[in-house]
Amino acid sequence: MTRRYSAFSLLREGLSGQKGWEPAWRSPDPKPRYDVVIIGAGGHGLATAYYLAKNHGITNVAVIEKGWLGGGNTGRNTTVIRSNYFYPESVALYDLALRLYEGLSRDLNYNIMLSQRGMLNLVHFPADMEMAARLTNAMQINGVDAELLDRDQVRAMLPIYNYGPDARYPVAGGVLQPRGGIARHDAVAWGYARAASRAGVDIIQQCEVQDFIIEGGRCRGLHTTKGEIRADRVGMAVAGHSSVMAAKAGFSLPLISYALQACVSEPVKPILDCTVIAPGAATYASQSDKGELVVGGALDRVPSYGQRGNLPVLQGVVAGLIEMFPIFRQLKLMRQWAGIVDVAPDSSPIIGESPLPGLFLNCGWGTGGFKAIPAGGTLLAHLLATGQHHDISRPFDLDRFANGRLIDEAAGSGIAH
Amino acid sequence: MQIFTCPFCGPRPETEFHFGGDLGNARPEGFRAVSDDEWSRYLYHRRNEKGAVREVWMHMTCGELFAMERDSVTMEAAPGHALHGDAP
Ligand SMILES: Cc1cc2nc3c(=O)[nH]c(=O)nc-3n(C[C@H](O)[C@H](O)[C@H](O)COP(=O)(O)OP(=O)(O)OC[C@H]3O[C@@H](n4cnc5c(N)ncnc54)[C@H](O)[C@@H]3O)c2cc1C
Numbered sequence: 001m002t003r004r005y006s007a008f009s010l011l012r013e014g015l016s017g018q019k020g021w022e023p024a025w026r027s028p029d030p031k032p033r034y035d036v037v038i039i040g041a042g043g044h045g046l047a048t049a050y051y052l053a054k055n056h057g058i059t060n061v062a063v064i065e066k067g068w069l070g071g072g073n074t075g076r077n078t079t080v081i082r083s084n085y086f087y088p089e090s091v092a093l094y095d096l097a098l099r100l101y102e103g104l105s106r107d108l109n110y111n112i113m114l115s116q117r118g119m120l121n122l123v124h125f126p127a128d129m130e131m132a133a134r135l136t137n138a139m140q141i142n143g144v145d146a147e148l149l150d151r152d153q154v155r156a157m158l159p160i161y162n163y164g165p166d167a168r169y170p171v172a173g174g175v176l177q178p179r180g181g182i183a184r185h186d187a188v189a190w191g192y193a194r195a196a197s198r199a200g201v202d203i204i205q206q207c208e209v210q211d212f213i214i215e216g217g218r219c220r221g222l223h224t225t226k227g228e229i230r231a232d233r234v235g236m237a238v239a240g241h242s243s244v245m246a247a248k249a250g251f252s253l254p255l256i257s258y259a260l261q262a263c264v265s266e267p268v269k270p271i272l273d274c275t276v277i278a279p280g281a282a283t284y285a286s287q288s289d290k291g292e293l294v295v296g297g298a299l300d301r302v303p304s305y306g307q308r309g310n311l312p313v314l315q316g317v318v319a320g321l322i323e324m325f326p327i328f329r330q331l332k333l334m335r336q337w338a339g340i341v342d343v344a345p346d347s348s349p350i351i352g353e354s355p356l357p358g359l360f361l362n363c364g365w366g367t368g369g370f371k372a373i374p375a376g377g378t379l380l381a382h383l384l385a386t387g388q389h390h391d392i393s394r395p396f397d398l399d400r401f402a403n404g405r406l407i408d409e410a411a412g413s414g415i416a417h
Numbered sequence: 418m419q420i421f422t423c424p425f426c427g428p429r430p431e432t433e434f435h436f437g438g439d440l441g442n443a444r445p446e447g448f449r450a451v452s453d454d455e456w457s458r459y460l461y462h463r464r465n466e467k468g469a470v471r472e473v474w475m476h477m478t479c480g481e482l483f484a485m486e487r488d489s490v491t492m493e494a495a496p497g498h499a500l501h502g503d504a505p
């Protein structure tokens with residue numbers, strides 16, 4: 001059986017009829033007991049399992065998924081990766097993720113198609129350049145690459161934008177993070193799943209967690225549609241369903257679940273070679289390797305578990321896109337969809353032990369947790385293995401809502417995603 | 418476009434409305450006697466239920482707050498009704 005992916009194994013399998021490939025992951029039946037069980041096989045849950053094995057040598061681990069792995073927000077997102085945040089706590093978190101992403105294809109032996117094509121935040125008006133300079137300075141002080149661009153530099157980088165005299169969202173400049181970009185979302189989920197499965201982790205799909213086993217005031221395992229599964233440490237990375245699971249465990253969370261939509265156009269030849277957001281238009285876009293324009297915007301403002309978006313936001317996003325790039329006016333949209341994202345009041349994630357001892361949280365990533373997957377996995381694995389916070393996850397504990405130390409990135413970096 | 422029904426203005430497009438939180442989330446009494454955890458629950462924690470929900474909404478064009486029962490999966494919404502200062 002061929003296990004390692006390489007140019008050589010591709011050639012060998014090509015010559016022998018592609019018959020020797022080992023399945024990317026095993027699909028075992030659950031065992032009655034594990035050292036650690038993780039709920040949710042999205043990017044965060046799968047990465048947690050991988051780093052439990054890699055960083056802590058803990059391999060008696062299961063990941064329980066009610067649908068198919070990577071079928072939640074991880075498989076629905078617009079794949080923007082960046083660490084252009086304002087507060088040092090956030091930069092430490094998101095840049096850890098970005099640094100891990102930079103070595104991930106090699107680490108996992110799986111091509112995640114990371115493309116660091118640059119993340120460009122446009123600035124519309126001269127007065128806004130002050131805030132842009134502040135963000136650039138903050139990023140540089142925090143040790144992250146950032147460049148403040150003037151109008152001409154933006155224009156050289158992004159010639160197809162609408163620079164006309166009557167443009168609704170004119171350009172005064174921009175903040176560029178050259179290391180930002182995109183990656184292939186499915187490959188991130190599949191790559192972590194394959195590497196975790198190889199390390200001995202059981203990934204149990206089509207298995208819904210229905211309740212917690214609580215004994216002596218501690219979480220001791222789970223009731224699932226495939227029976228009881230016990231473990232003294234349980235991690236939870238279920239994104240939009242975090243509040244639903246928390247209610248079963250007997251506590252509440254400072255989260256609201258909303259639908260976030262995205263859409264893609266028909267594929268066209270290469271025309272957009274960076275990831276760009278126009279805050280005024282509340283629209284961002286990039287072009288996938290297939291040639292489709294991948295476009296997103298703001299949340300639907302009605303709390304929802306419906307996993308489908310509504311027309312007003314889609315209309316605003318499309319109007320924003322063609323205002324930014326009049327040349328896209330003739331493009332046809334191919335698909336539109338939504339995922340349910342869990343939004344915290346300060347737009348920062350929640351990582352730490354839950355009010356139910358033995359149950360650990362990784363949630364609140366809201367509209368922007370794809371870029372954080374390697375870090376979210378590393379930090380939850382650290383918590384599950386040691387019972388203690390990593391220095392980088394400490395500020396993101398649930399206790400910040402009681403002690404008032406919020407990390408307000410909506411106000412800090414002014415970015416919704 | 419979804420239609421919500423303001424108890425004062427009637428059926429209007431969803432874009433005119435703003436979500437105002439859980440119905441019955443009353444401000445804790447006793448200012449300094451209120452613990453940090455209680456403040457946190459009042460300010461930040463939400464029921465965020467899947468299925469039937471009871472919420473406060475604002476119709477931004479008339480500025481009135483009112484109660485609305487919805488389903489957060491099907492998105493079906495019953496007509497809103499006025500609050501009487503004694504929200505349950
Ligand atoms: C349209 C859209 C665009 C986005 N764009 C970006 C972007 O450009 N950049 C970025 O960084 N982020 C983006 N995000 C956010 C990002 O997708 C999420 O933050 C991230 O994928 C969350 O990963 P996760 O592993 O926590 O959750 P998910 O991938 O949603 O995984 C959670 C899993 O838990 C499972 N689950 C839930 N309940 C149960 C249960 N009871 N039992 C068993 N399993 C359960 C679900 O089936 C799901 O597979 C976007 C999101 C959306 C919806």
Ligand SMILES: [Zn+2]
Binds near residue numbers: 423424425426427481
């Ligand atoms: Zn009204």
